[in-house]
Amino acid sequence: MQAVRQCSACARHAAGGLVRNQDVSLLQRRGAACIRYLSTSEKRKSGVQKPGDLTNPTHISLASLSVSHGLWQVEDLSHNSLIRRAASVLTDSSSAFLSQATLALMDALTDYSKAVHSRITFQKKYLASLGKMSPSEEESLQRAISGWRAEAAERLNECKHYDSTWINAVNLSKMAAQAAHSSGAHQASILVQTNIQVAQSQVEEARKLSAEADKKLAETKVEEIQRMAEYNAFLEGSEEHEVHEAYLRED
Numbered sequence: 001m002q003a004v005r006q007c008s009a010c011a012r013h014a015a016g017g018l019v020r021n022q023d024v025s026l027l028q029r030r031g032a033a034c035i036r037y038l039s040t041s042e043k044r045k046s047g048v049q050k051p052g053d054l055t056n057p058t059h060i061s062l063a064s065l066s067v068s069h070g071l072w073q074v075e076d077l078s079h080n081s082l083i084r085r086a087a088s089v090l091t092d093s094s095s096a097f098l099s100q101a102t103l104a105l106m107d108a109l110t111d112y113s114k115a116v117h118s119r120i121t122f123q124k125k126y127l128a129s130l131g132k133m134s135p136s137e138e139e140s141l142q143r144a145i146s147g148w149r150a151e152a153a154e155r156l157n158e159c160k161h162y163d164s165t166w167i168n169a170v171n172l173s174k175m176a177a178q179a180a181h182s183s184g185a186h187q188a189s190i191l192v193q194t195n196i197q198v199a200q201s202q203v204e205e206a207r208k209l210s211a212e213a214d215k216k217l218a219e220t221k222v223e224e225i226q227r228m229a230e231y232n233a234f235l236e237g238s239e240e241h242e243v244h245e246a247y248l249r250e251d
Contacts, residue, residue: 112155116213119148
């Protein structure tokens with residue numbers, strides 16, 4: 001019985017993980033060792049040691065049965081184990097994809113907000129300096145405003161691109177979490193669900209910042225319309241005043 005337990009231990013050791021190519025030879029060597037151990041044990045009990053006992057069919061069959069039973073357990077468990085491991089790999093990959101997509105979207109939203117705020121700064125400076133700038137200063141401010149307008153438009157396109165990628169990453173992660181849960185990899189499923197919640201929270205904060213920038217830009221545009229209307233009215237009044245003065249001088 002002790003010999004049988006030792007052979008069974010060899011088989012259980014094989015059942016502990018996935019069988020690789022190098023494990024096959026190891027199992028074969030251990031199976032042979034178990035056979036020799038069985039033979040030696042039986043000879044010790046009987047007090048007779050015969051060379052022929054090493055190849056006793058009864059001993060070989062007993063050891064083979066034990067090892068074969070262990071190999072059957074490995075094959076039976078390997079399916080579930082492989083599925084769980086594959087599901088864990090899937091959650092790891094989807095989490096990496098989600099993390100990278102989240103970072104890209106947050107950077108794009110942040111850069112867009114910065115570009116909008118820079119445009120607002122130069123636009124306000126231009127409106128405050130109407131009628132007080134030299135032609136070169138006015139041209140310089142107009143170039144700066146146009147440059148930041150183009151920068152904001154480019155960053156907005158990046159936001160749209162990465163937003164689409166991020167949504168795909170979230171959906172993929174949700175499917176990975178569901179697959180992991182169904183396969184029994186509960187810890188991996190919980191982890192990827194937590195990652196989804198963190199990513200959604202981070203993106204939501206970045207979107208709030210870009211929305212605030214858009215709101216300020218809209219307010220600046222309204223201010224620009226009002227200021228330009230006032231400035232044009234002032235210019236028209238000045239021209240009328242100059243015309244009136246010229247008429248008086250002619251009189």
